[in-house]
Amino acid sequence: MAMTADTTVDVAGAAAAGDRTHVVYNEDVVRKxxxxxxxxxxxxxLAGTFIAFQLAFPWLNLNLEWTTFGRLRPVHTSAAIxxxxxxxxxxxxxxxVQRTCRTTLFGGRDLANFIFWGYNLFIVLAATGYVMGITQSxxxxxxxxxxxxxxxxxxxxYAVVYIGTVMIRREPHIYVANWFYMAFIITIAILHIFNNLAVPVSFFGTVSYSAxxxxxxxxxxxWYGHNAVGFFLTAGFLAIMYYFVPKRANRPVYSYxxxxxxxxxxxxxxxxxxxxHLHYTALPEWSQTLGMVFSVMLWMPSWGGMINGIMTLAGAWDKLRTDPVLRFLVVSVGFYGMSTFxxxxxxxxxxxxxxxxTDWTVGHVHSGALGWVAFVSFGALYFLVPKLWGRRELYSLRLVEWHFWTATLGIVLYITAMWVSGIMQGxxxxSYDSLGFLQYSFIETVEAMHPFYVIRALGGVLFVVGALLMVYNFWRTIRGDEATERRAAAPVGGARPATVTARSTPAE
Incomplete structure (x- = not known):
C-alpha cells in the first residue's frame, strides 16, 4: 500500500462478535x-502581522484602497477563523468521525471532495471581495x-456527510467528540442562515440589505457573532481536545x-x-442583563471542560517534558481556561x-484565538501529518519545540501589550480635569498606545516564524526525511504500517 493511500482497517462487526468488516477510511480529503x-x-x-504594523505605522496603508486597514482586517479575521x-x-x-464510528465517510469521495473545493472556493471569493470593498460590514x-x-x-x-457517517456507524457508542462536532455543525448552520437574511438589490449585483x-x-x-465564537471556535475545537489530548497522552478522558x-x-x-456585546447601547437593559448573567454562568462548564482536559494527563505529566506536540495541546487547554475566565x-x-x-478586548480575543484555537490546531496537525502520510513520526520534534516556544513568546508579547494598552486606553x-472636561484628547490616547502597537506587531512576527517552522517540518515529514536527532535515536525498522486496528475511543 502506498504511503499516501487511505488507511485500511478490519473492525469487529456490530452484529456478532468476531465478525470482521473491511473498512477503507477516506483519508484523501483529510489530507487536502x-x-x-x-x-x-x-x-x-501574515495578514494579521501586516495590519498590526499598519496600526503602528500608518504609512503601510500605502495610499491604496485595496491595502488599507479597513479592507485587510476582514481578510485577516476570515482567514484566521x-x-x-x-x-x-x-x-x-x-x-x-471515521475512527470513532469505525466506518468510512457517508456519501462517498465525490461529496467529500465537493465540500473541500466548495468551501475553499468560498474563502478565496470572500477574500478577494473584501479587498475590492464587497462586504456586508x-x-x-x-x-x-x-x-x-x-x-x-x-x-x-458537510452536515449530511458528518451526520450520515454517525448514523451508519459500526460502533454503538457515539464518542463525546462527535457530539461537540455535531453541535458545531448544526448551530453554525442556524446562525449563518438567520444572521444573513438579506434582500439583494439586483440578482446580478453584489449589494444587499439586511432583513x-x-x-x-x-x-x-x-447573537451570531458571539455564538460563532461559541460554536465555531469553542465547541468545534473542544471536540479536537476530547479526541487528540487523550490520544497523544495515551490516557483515557479524566471524567467521561x-x-x-x-x-x-x-x-x-x-x-x-x-x-x-451590546452593553450601554440602545438594546433593552433586561436583554443586556440576560446576556451578562448567562455569560457569568458559562464560567462553570468552561472550567469544567478545562479541568477535564488538563487532568486527562493524570499519571502522564512527565510526557509534557518530552513531547512538544502534547505540550501544544495541553497549553491550549490552559489558554482556553484563561480566556473563558x-x-x-x-x-x-x-x-x-x-x-x-478598547484594546483589552483585542487582547482577550487573541488569547483565545492564538492560545486556544491556534495551539490546539497545531497540536492536532502535528498529530495528523505523520499518520496521514504513513510516517513513523514527524521530521523533527526539535523544530516543534522551537515552534512552541517562539509562538508562546509571541502570544505573551501580543496579549500583555494589548491588556496594558487597553486598560490604559479605557x-x-x-479621565476628567478639575473643571469636568476630558483630560486627554483622542489623539493623545492614540499616541500613548503606539509603543504597545509595536510590541503587538513584534509578537505577531514571532508567531509567523513559528508557523513557518511548522510548514518546513511538514514538508520534510511528507517527503519522508529524517532529522539527525531522529536517525540517532530511532530504533531499527521501517515506517509505521498503514494497516491499524480501529478503536472506538481515543484512549482505549
Missing part, C-alpha cells in the same frame, strides 16, 4: 484539508449574499461523565450570552464600562 489549513494559517498570520480554523475543523472532524459575516448562499449549500453537504434594522439588526448580529455535563451545559448557556469577567456591566471598545478616556 490538512494542507489547506496549513496554507491558510500562514496567510492569516474560517480559512485556517475551518479547514482544521473539517480535517479533524472527518478524521475523528457585519463582523465575522462580511461575505455578501451570493457567497452566503453558496456557503449554505456547502455546509448542508433586520436598528437594534434588532445589532442583536441578531451579536464530566465531558457529557460539559457538553449539555455549554450548549444550553452559550446561545444566550450574545447581548453582553476573562470573557465572563468582561461581560459584567461595570467591567465592560472600562473594557469595551482609563484615559474616562
Amino acid at each position: 484539508f490538512t494542507l489547506a489549513a496549513t496554507f491558510w494559517g500562514v496567510v492569516a498570520f 474560517f480559512a485556517f480554523g475551518g479547514n482544521v475543523l473539517f480535517a479533524t472532524s472527518f478524521y475523528v 457585519r463582523e465575522y459575516a462580511e461575505p455578501e449574499w451570493y457567497l452566503d448562499l453558496w456557503l449554505t449549500i456547502v455546509w448542508v453537504a 433586520f434594522s436598528g437594534v434588532q439588526d445589532a442583536l441578531t448580529q451579536w 461523565r464530566l465531558s457529557i455535563v460539559h457538553f449539555w451545559s455549554l450548549i444550553f448557556l452559550y446561545i444566550w450570552a450574545g447581548p453582553h 476573562e470573557g465572563p469577567l468582561m461581560s459584567v456591566r461595570q467591567v465592560n464600562a472600562l473594557s469595551h471598545y 482609563l484615559m478616556w474616562r
